[in-house]
Amino acid sequence: xxxxxxxxxxxxxxxxxxxxxxxxxxxxxxxGFIGGLVASAAIALHLFAVDIRSARGVLRADPRTxxxxxxxxxxxxxxxGPLAGGAVFEGLWIDVHLPVVGKTHIGTPLLFDIGVYLVVxxxxxxMALTLAEVEG
Numbered sequence: 001x002x003x004x005x006x007x008x009x010x011x012x013x014x015x016x017x018x019x020x021x022x023x024x025x026x027x028x029x030x031x032g033f034i035g036g037l038v039a040s041a042a043i044a045l046h047l048f049a050v051d052i053r054s055a056r057g058v059l060r061a062d063p064r065t066x067x068x069x070x071x072x073x074x075x076x077x078x079x080x081g082p083l084a085g086g087a088v089f090e091g092l093w094i095d096v097h098l099p100v101v102g103k104t105h106i107g108t109p110l111l112f113d114i115g116v117y118l119v120v121x122x123x124x125x126x127m128a129l130t131l132a133e134v135e136g
């Protein structure tokens with residue numbers, strides 16, 4: 001009972017922390033890898049506290065699909081440099097005005113981090129959910 005209540009309280013907080021680490025990562029410590037690990041840990045905690053069906057409901061997508069989409073996004077970030085006349089993985093930025101944040105720079109490093117974020121979530125949860133199904 002204590003684990004279930006704790007997991008329900010921690011899940012949204014850990015997900016917000018994972019997105020914060022993802023967005024902050026290309027300028028400061030953090031990024032897609034650690035953000036993905038935190039998100040995976042949050043869903044795995046929910047898996048241990050409740051059940052497999054509920055954890056899959058939180059995820060809302062097959063983890064293998066997330067892994068594939070993440071690889072595709074990372075590949076797009078890698079080839080944007082050559083398409084713009086530069087090198088592979090060359091950073092490209094645009095200025096965007098966001099309603100809450102204001103004017104900010106968004107670039108291909110963030111796009112690559114989003115791909116890594118999805119790959120890590122997909123890989124870790126594929127393993128965790130597969131192991132949970134074998135045990136259950």
